[in-house]
Amino acid sequence: MNSALPTTLADAIGASNGSPPSPERLRQWVRAWIAVNLPAEWRDITRGTEEGKAVRIRRAWGAKLAAAGLVAPHWPREYGGAALGIADHVVVLEELVAAGAPEALNSNGIGIFGAVLLRHGTPEQRERYLAPMLDHREIWCQGFSEPSAGSDLASLRTRARVEDDHLVINGQKLWTSFASQASFCYALVRTTTDGPKHAGISMVVIDMGAPGVTTRPLRNIAGGSEFAEVFFDDVVIPRDNVVGPLDEGWRIATEALVFERGLSFSERSLRLTRELRTILALRDEIAERSDIDPVLDERLLDAHIASRALHSLVLRVLHLIDGAEGGTLASLAKLQWSETHQHMLSTAIALLGERAGEPAHQEWLRSLLFSRGETIYGGTSEIQRNLIAKAIGMPGSAPSATRGQTP
Amino acid sequence: VSDFQPSADQTMLRDGFRDLLDGVMTEPRRRVALDGPGFSHDAWREIAAGGWLEVAAPGVGDDQATALTLALLAEEIGGHALPVPLTLALALVIPVLARAPAEAIDLAAVLTGRQIATIALPDAGIPADPAWTAMSVRAVDGSRLQIAGRLPMVLLGEVADWILVPVRRPEGGLAVAALDTSRAEVRRVPAGDLDFAKPTTEVIVDGAWIGPEHLLGAGAEDLTGLLTDWLRRYLVCVDAESVGGAAEAIHRTVTYVCERRQFGVPVGSFQAVKHIMADAYGEMESARGLARHVAWRLDHDPEPPDDDLICSRLLAGTMYPSVIERCIQCHGGAGFTWEQGLHRWYRQALFHRSHPFSRRALRDHLWQRVRAGMADTVSA
Numbered sequence: 001m002n003s004a005l006p007t008t009l010a011d012a013i014g015a016s017n018g019s020p021p022s023p024e025r026l027r028q029w030v031r032a033w034i035a036v037n038l039p040a041e042w043r044d045i046t047r048g049t050e051e052g053k054a055v056r057i058r059r060a061w062g063a064k065l066a067a068a069g070l071v072a073p074h075w076p077r078e079y080g081g082a083a084l085g086i087a088d089h090v091v092v093l094e095e096l097v098a099a100g101a102p103e104a105l106n107s108n109g110i111g112i113f114g115a116v117l118l119r120h121g122t123p124e125q126r127e128r129y130l131a132p133m134l135d136h137r138e139i140w141c142q143g144f145s146e147p148s149a150g151s152d153l154a155s156l157r158t159r160a161r162v163e164d165d166h167l168v169i170n171g172q173k174l175w176t177s178f179a180s181q182a183s184f185c186y187a188l189v190r191t192t193t194d195g196p197k198h199a200g201i202s203m204v205v206i207d208m209g210a211p212g213v214t215t216r217p218l219r220n221i222a223g224g225s226e227f228a229e230v231f232f233d234d235v236v237i238p239r240d241n242v243v244g245p246l247d248e249g250w251r252i253a254t255e256a257l258v259f260e261r262g263l264s265f266s267e268r269s270l271r272l273t274r275e276l277r278t279i280l281a282l283r284d285e286i287a288e289r290s291d292i293d294p295v296l297d298e299r300l301l302d303a304h305i306a307s308r309a310l311h312s313l314v315l316r317v318l319h320l321i322d323g324a325e326g327g328t329l330a331s332l333a334k335l336q337w338s339e340t341h342q343h344m345l346s347t348a349i350a351l352l353g354e355r356a357g358e359p360a361h362q363e364w365l366r367s368l369l370f371s372r373g374e375t376i377y378g379g380t381s382e383i384q385r386n387l388i389a390k391a392i393g394m395p396g397s398a399p400s401a402t403r404g405q406t407p
Numbered sequence: 408v409s410d411f412q413p414s415a416d417q418t419m420l421r422d423g424f425r426d427l428l429d430g431v432m433t434e435p436r437r438r439v440a441l442d443g444p445g446f447s448h449d450a451w452r453e454i455a456a457g458g459w460l461e462v463a464a465p466g467v468g469d470d471q472a473t474a475l476t477l478a479l480l481a482e483e484i485g486g487h488a489l490p491v492p493l494t495l496a497l498a499l500v501i502p503v504l505a506r507a508p509a510e511a512i513d514l515a516a517v518l519t520g521r522q523i524a525t526i527a528l529p530d531a532g533i534p535a536d537p538a539w540t541a542m543s544v545r546a547v548d549g550s551r552l553q554i555a556g557r558l559p560m561v562l563l564g565e566v567a568d569w570i571l572v573p574v575r576r577p578e579g580g581l582a583v584a585a586l587d588t589s590r591a592e593v594r595r596v597p598a599g600d601l602d603f604a605k606p607t608t609e610v611i612v613d614g615a616w617i618g619p620e621h622l623l624g625a626g627a628e629d630l631t632g633l634l635t636d637w638l639r640r641y642l643v644c645v646d647a648e649s650v651g652g653a654a655e656a657i658h659r660t661v662t663y664v665c666e667r668r669q670f671g672v673p674v675g676s677f678q679a680v681k682h683i684m685a686d687a688y689g690e691m692e693s694a695r696g697l698a699r700h701v702a703w704r705l706d707h708d709p710e711p712p713d714d715d716l717i718c719s720r721l722l723a724g725t726m727y728p729s730v731i732e733r734c735i736q737c738h739g740g741a742g743f744t745w746e747q748g749l750h751r752w753y754r755q756a757l758f759h760r761s762h763p764f765s766r767r768a769l770r771d772h773l774w775q776r777v778r779a780g781m782a783d784t785v786s787a
Contacts, residue, residue, distance in 0.1 A: 284778070297774065305718045311700075315696075316412070320412070389682065393661045393662075393665070394664065394681045396676060
């Protein structure tokens with residue numbers, strides 16, 4: 001089979017006369033391609049994997065995926081995708097996760113900013129940025145959060161002054177993942193200060209090598225520093241680096257986030273299921289030496305049930321991606337994924353007990369520590385609950401509850 | 408990807424059913440249904456007259472109801488506080504009766520609501536291997552069986568004309584006896600009314616002879632497969648009914664907390680209350696997705712999705728009381744009264760939690776499957 005194995009998704013589709021192959025054929029091809037291309041030592045790297053190593057692997061893997069047309073298979077063909085439908089895309093994700101493949105390093109940039117460029121970018125912007133983003137020649141980071149704009153993102157203060165054919169940027173971003181590795185940052189900046197806070201925000205591309213850009217790595221709770229603070233001091237970017245209309249960045253970004261969430265939660269829910277199986281194996285290993293607290297077994301069983309419910313929920317999100325209902329279900333998926341994942345990892349650490357500190361188990365500990373961020377980033381659990389409450393018809397916030405909170 | 412979103416046809420059918428139930432549940436009838444246990448013959452006949460029992464009978468109604476269709480209807484049943492245990496009829500009794508008729512039962516009379524049939528549910532085992540035979544065969548005489556025993560909890564038992572009773576066949580497998588409840592050998596004792604819509608009856612049978620005309624399919628075939636197949640659909644419909652009940656309680660509570668004012672604002676505007684309801688909604692939608700997915704897979708997968716069926720039963724069983732408890736809390740003092748009707752949903756939720764199987768048995772079985780790496784992880 002390998003001798004005849006098409007090396008790209010486009011070839012695989014070409015081999016079936018131009019239309020996507022049946023889901024079974026597609027699955028077989030992806031599986032065979034992974035078997036050839038994914039080295040054993042790249043498989044099953046966890047969130048707890050040592051950072052430099054994880055970044056290296058995820059970048060190299062992203063490049064390989066791109067070369068095969070698998071990094072954004074749902075994108076149009078002219079931009080490196082294969083125009084796969086949702087169902088086929090999920091087949092690809094299922095196979096990648098089943099093989100323990102890591103996430104591409106640029107997955108955030110591709111999922112959010114790539115989608116923005118496809119919809120709102122100029123032909124020149126697409127030409128310049130998309131291909132190197134997909135093939136991981138250029139790494140992207142996201143400049144959204146700020147010290148005083150976390151949950152209340154729209155109150156961001158990083159200012160971009162429009163002067164003739166360029167913008168001058170001043171301000172600070174925070175929690176910027178892979179800022180140290182990134183060539184570019186896609187950022188939300190304030191271009192107009194009067195009027196409602198959601199208006200007057202623009203999306204811009206900032207060259208991370210430009211004069212006036214300083215990054216300061218931040219240590220996360222797991223001891224790693226994949227994210228950083230980024231400071232902009234009179235950073236000059238050309239006017240052409242504005243994506244979409246000036247002052248419309250908020251709308252553009254939220255649009256892209258809805259679609260991104262469907263796919264990324266699908267992948268996360270699949271990964272969670274796989275991780276649960278690893279924890280069950282760990283449990284059996286521990287059971288050979290010591291008694292297992294039956295309460296922990298019950299928790300593992302509950303995690304299985306939750307993972308099945310999450311799987312069904314994510315499928316609904318994918319099918320309803322354009323509907324309003326899909327938006328609420330995506331908030332639910334975020335909540336349920338993050339909370340289930342935390343419970344699961346905390347059960348793994350409870351199973352290990354005081355042995356959780358042993359070098360062999362460091363990755364579980366780091367994974368648990370890292371997972372504490374999952375109910376915080378990408379919209380905290382509390383913000384998700386606010387969104388859900390609003391969607392089900394709960395009344396607007398009481399005056400006493402609105403202070404310092406997103407309306 | 409399994410596309411278990413309801414189709415346009417299914418949505419239309421569901422909406423028609425909703426309209427009918429809106430009409431059936433008149434205000435006085437709603438009051439009665441919230442006030443205590445009972446069975447409304449009038450409601451039952453109105454639903455039957457609308458053709459909704461026929462929906463579940465292939466070859467009689469126009470539509471061959473799929474498990475997903477039945478689940479959507481069951482969500483409506485749960486939302487309407489019906490004073491009749493309709494889910495059991497739609498998902499189990501009528502499909503079985505229509506596929507394996509008994510000469511003595513006039514199917515048309517059942518479908519039009521003139522006669523009522525119920526079934527003795529298994530109360531032990533797991534979905535793939537339910538303990539069907541609480542009743543034993545005491546003697547065999549040619550093609551006649553004498554059955555005896557005690558059925559501790561029969562839904563609809565008090566009003567049913569017929570109780571379908573699975574019994575072991577002398578030649579192996581299961582036969583289903585249609586037990587005429589007016590017979591002298593049959594004694595019925597009210598057994599409980601935790602769920603107002605499903606008061607249960609203890610049925611004691613003291614040696615009733617059953618002829619072939621009273622055996623489903625004349626007793627010619629082993630009916631284990633047929634019964635178990637439709638039991639699976641019934642189970643997922645219990646989950647769907649739970650989802651419908653929870654969704655209705657959430658709707659009522661959201662309405663209430665928008666109207667009820669304290670500190671000069673609607674109580675629902677406080678974040679503490681919002682988050683309680685967001686969590687209730689999340690639990691409900693989560694159970695809804697899994698139940699619908701399992702129903703869809705019952706229609707499409709070559710093998711029944713028994714592991715996920717158990718997941719769904721366990722999840723919906725936990726979700727329903729948990730949601731209602733949150734709804735009661737958010738009603739404040741009013742939730743503690745009989746006025747809002749939440750007690751009715753709460754009682755049903757407590758009944759559904761372990762209906763009809765013990766949660767312990769389901770969890771133990773599922774745990775074995777999960778540990779062996781057998782339980783579904785990714786559905787194809």
